[in-house]
Amino acid sequence: MAVSSILYILLLLSLSFRCSSSSSLNSGFSLSVEKPEDVILSQNGVFSAGFYLVGENAYVFSVWFTQNRTVIWTANRDQPVNGKRSSLSLLKTGNLVLSDAGQFNVWSTGTVSSLPTHLVLNNNGNLVLYENPIRGSKILWQSFDFPTDTLLPGQQLTRFTKLVSGRSETNQSSGFYRFLFDDNNILSLLYDGPDVSSKYWPSPWLLSWEAGRSTYNSSRIAVLDSIGGFSSTDKYNFTTSDYGALIQRRLKLDPDGNIRVYSLQNNLWKVTWQAISDSCIVHGICGANSTCIYDPKEGRKCLCLPGYRVKNHSDWSYGCEPKFQLSCDKNESTFFKLFDVELYGYDVVYVKNITFNDCKDDCLNDCDCKAFQYTMDQQGLFQCFTKRVMLNGHHSPSFEGATYLRLPRSLSSNVLFREEEEPTQENGNVCPVKLERAYTKRHVSSFVKFFLWFAVSIGVVEVLLIFTIWCSLITKQNSSRNQQGYNFLSPFGFKRFTYSELKQATKGFTEEIGRGSGGIVYKGVLGDQRIAAIKKLNNNIVGAKQEEGEFLAEVSIIGRLNHMNLIEMWGYCAEGKHRLLVYEYMGKGSLAENLKSNTLDWTKRYNIALGTARGLAYLHEECLEWILHCDIKPHNILLDSNYQPKVADFGLSKLQNRNDQNSKNFSVIRGTRGYMAPEWLFNLPVTSKVDVYSYGIVVLEMITGRSPTRMGTGTDEDEGANNGRLLTWVREKRKKTTSCSWVEQILDAAIVSEYGVEKRKMETLAKVAMECVEEDRDARPTMSQVVEMLQSQEDDAC
Numbered sequence: 001m002a003v004s005s006i007l008y009i010l011l012l013l014s015l016s017f018r019c020s021s022s023s024s025l026n027s028g029f030s031l032s033v034e035k036p037e038d039v040i041l042s043q044n045g046v047f048s049a050g051f052y053l054v055g056e057n058a059y060v061f062s063v064w065f066t067q068n069r070t071v072i073w074t075a076n077r078d079q080p081v082n083g084k085r086s087s088l089s090l091l092k093t094g095n096l097v098l099s100d101a102g103q104f105n106v107w108s109t110g111t112v113s114s115l116p117t118h119l120v121l122n123n124n125g126n127l128v129l130y131e132n133p134i135r136g137s138k139i140l141w142q143s144f145d146f147p148t149d150t151l152l153p154g155q156q157l158t159r160f161t162k163l164v165s166g167r168s169e170t171n172q173s174s175g176f177y178r179f180l181f182d183d184n185n186i187l188s189l190l191y192d193g194p195d196v197s198s199k200y201w202p203s204p205w206l207l208s209w210e211a212g213r214s215t216y217n218s219s220r221i222a223v224l225d226s227i228g229g230f231s232s233t234d235k236y237n238f239t240t241s242d243y244g245a246l247i248q249r250r251l252k253l254d255p256d257g258n259i260r261v262y263s264l265q266n267n268l269w270k271v272t273w274q275a276i277s278d279s280c281i282v283h284g285i286c287g288a289n290s291t292c293i294y295d296p297k298e299g300r301k302c303l304c305l306p307g308y309r310v311k312n313h314s315d316w317s318y319g320c321e322p323k324f325q326l327s328c329d330k331n332e333s334t335f336f337k338l339f340d341v342e343l344y345g346y347d348v349v350y351v352k353n354i355t356f357n358d359c360k361d362d363c364l365n366d367c368d369c370k371a372f373q374y375t376m377d378q379q380g381l382f383q384c385f386t387k388r389v390m391l392n393g394h395h396s397p398s399f400e401g402a403t404y405l406r407l408p409r410s411l412s413s414n415v416l417f418r419e420e421e422e423p424t425q426e427n428g429n430v431c432p433v434k435l436e437r438a439y440t441k442r443h444v445s446s447f448v449k450f451f452l453w454f455a456v457s458i459g460v461v462e463v464l465l466i467f468t469i470w471c472s473l474i475t476k477q478n479s480s481r482n483q484q485g486y487n488f489l490s491p492f493g494f495k496r497f498t499y500s501e502l503k504q505a506t507k508g509f510t511e512e513i514g515r516g517s518g519g520i521v522y523k524g525v526l527g528d529q530r531i532a533a534i535k536k537l538n539n540n541i542v543g544a545k546q547e548e549g550e551f552l553a554e555v556s557i558i559g560r561l562n563h564m565n566l567i568e569m570w571g572y573c574a575e576g577k578h579r580l581l582v583y584e585y586m587g588k589g590s591l592a593e594n595l596k597s598n599t600l601d602w603t604k605r606y607n608i609a610l611g612t613a614r615g616l617a618y619l620h621e622e623c624l625e626w627i628l629h630c631d632i633k634p635h636n637i638l639l640d641s642n643y644q645p646k647v648a649d650f651g652l653s654k655l656q657n658r659n660d661q662n663s664k665n666f667s668v669i670r671g672t673r674g675y676m677a678p679e680w681l682f683n684l685p686v687t688s689k690v691d692v693y694s695y696g697i698v699v700l701e702m703i704t705g706r707s708p709t710r711m712g713t714g715t716d717e718d719e720g721a722n723n724g725r726l727l728t729w730v731r732e733k734r735k736k737t738t739s740c741s742w743v744e745q746i747l748d749a750a751i752v753s754e755y756g757v758e759k760r761k762m763e764t765l766a767k768v769a770m771e772c773v774e775e776d777r778d779a780r781p782t783m784s785q786v787v788e789m790l791q792s793q794e795d796d797a798c
């Protein structure tokens, strides 16, 4: 009896632990800082909420990525709690309260409800307090409305919210930078230091429309979507470099005052976008009396102005202090010229059309003047700015003028130039500080203790019972809710089909819609009414030898690839000798058909080139496994209803790989005449650059409207010569014509009339294509470089 009841209690306990660390916190319960297992997990396991250690005996209540403990939200960033007896409690009154050492409340949601409430961590990272979860799901409070320094996809930045940077990489408490909508409805970055505050992004000297912003829309909402696109009501939009991929991302205002989007790739956070490239533009970054030097390779470096020394080696935001005393006497002052140094803002006097000596006198006549700037404006007139404070110092080669620093005449040059500065750490590391917090232990008599324990254990059993039942109810509730949430894979999942199912779907393989090296593609309607493209792989490709397990392993890798510019695979069939792949169906057909029927204008062609490049860059560089396509051609680039391209037939080279290892006709199966890189002919090692080459040919085909397989009279002696015709023709045109006009000469004559608008784009495209088809594979760019070039559309296109 005793044993079984102990077992029962143990069972209850284990159940309750599963509950406490897997779904939610209900009213009347709390999470304790002393129990590491007291964590709320999102249903998909991606996010966790609980106590997070930030210093010795100092904890904050946070939400983090379970996988790598990256914090994305914090309740009490500026007031950490003690590691003993602190807890987060959801009171019966509906208030969620974080108490420090069981004594003072450091944070609460201030919510009130007479109904039962519960706290759930949603799959998107939003910590939500629901009222009466069984019936409705009224939201009382949610962490998405109170961001700290991070925005997750789908989380809106609004007129009521702002991001506040952390103090440093190791100290999460509130720092000096703000990301918010300013008074003019413009999304801005602001430095809000101990003494001064100023806006530094978009560039304060630009008018809003010059910075590409619109002040018109006062609704003030900005959001990052799940595939890497950011949009704001002030017309500020961007896409991340991995745009299109459905992966984990976060937008963060970093302690260095820059906003970055991080994407999770192979369990590492990679920066896929940032607002500011020259990090010296950020105000306050090196503190007062200093200059900032930016080098693209080495990053940012802070230096004190001559005659000044750094105040705090571990934190440059304290700036530099003078090593001298400046007297008010004019004759005791001298000026030291600093080339290329600009001190932005805080001018006391600004005078136009003034001589150097007058400007210098203006400074000397002001006891508090520390420096002046003497520059030339656009009309060739000299301008004078005097400074009492020296902030935002910045080395900038483009700055036309100089800064003159006021120093005592008596100062010896050795004081002036003694370099005491160490190179800056990019983010001044701050050592964790021990948190002093008194907490008194109450003395309790042993009788009271015993009585308490007794009462508590009875209570615990009771509570566990109720909790278990409650949890199972909640779990059911949750799972039904989560089915409506967004899924990382196709909503229908990756599926195994039976041969008879697919035979029925295609009406016995009757409607052929394509024929490629790997097999024939049929149109079919699946059981759930989705229209699919079903590819029956040739036996010689897959080979009877191939084990089913091997096939499955490869297919599931292809099935896991997820990018808006790759065709989605819905499933497969492997039965006996049959090997079939099931894909989404593209109504607009292939690029080849569309080029033939002349339905694509220049804008569409450019977007198709860019989308295709993105899809290939993802295949080459961002997948879990390195995948070459090996058969890029217009037939394998399909178009959706918006003419967005989706690359098809990728991963087949993977399926073929095993069989071909011993095969001599290795190159024959791969690729298509006209699009094949020279490496194939010369038996050189095959790298991702073969795809780059084929891509280049496809782009040239899109520009010229001429197929590389149908140029000239076509005596097909060998591949090389055939490739050569389109290329030789284009190269000849380029050689004969100077400047950019060669591009005009090769354009598809059928649509040349509307060329004017997209001239610059097509020139960029032609230039990139020519780089892609270099004979030397090392001279070709990578696909991600292609994406970058097309995205940035440099000014000097030719």
Ligand SMILES: *[C@@H]1O[C@H](CO)[C@@H](O)[C@H](O)[C@H]1NC(C)=O
Binding pocket: 311, 312, 313, 314, 315, 430, 431
């Ligand atoms: C230097 O900065 C650190 C981190 O902010 C701070 O803890 C320390 O007290 C500072 N030292 C001085 C001398 O100001």
Ligand SMILES: *[C@@H]1O[C@H](CO)[C@@H](O)[C@H](O)[C@H]1NC(C)=O
Binding pocket: 288, 289, 311, 318, 319, 320, 321, 322, 370
């Ligand atoms: C910067 O230098 C001035 C003197 O030139 C000094 O008065 C001021 O306190 C310094 N600023 C800081 C932050 O030390």
Ligand SMILES: *[C@@H]1O[C@H](CO)[C@@H](O)[C@H](O)[C@H]1NC(C)=O
Binding pocket: 353, 381
């Ligand atoms: C600049 O100053 C000089 C001398 O005072 C004067 O002759 C000249 O007209 C001024 N130029 C302008 C554009 O104000």
Ligand SMILES: *[C@@H]1O[C@H](CO)[C@@H](O)[C@H](O)[C@H]1NC(C)=O
Binding pocket: 054, 055, 058, 167, 171, 172, 173, 430, 431, 432, 433
């Ligand atoms: C973090 O920085 C703040 C502000 O400078 C400071 O008060 C606090 O002690 C720091 N906390 C830790 C854990 O270093």
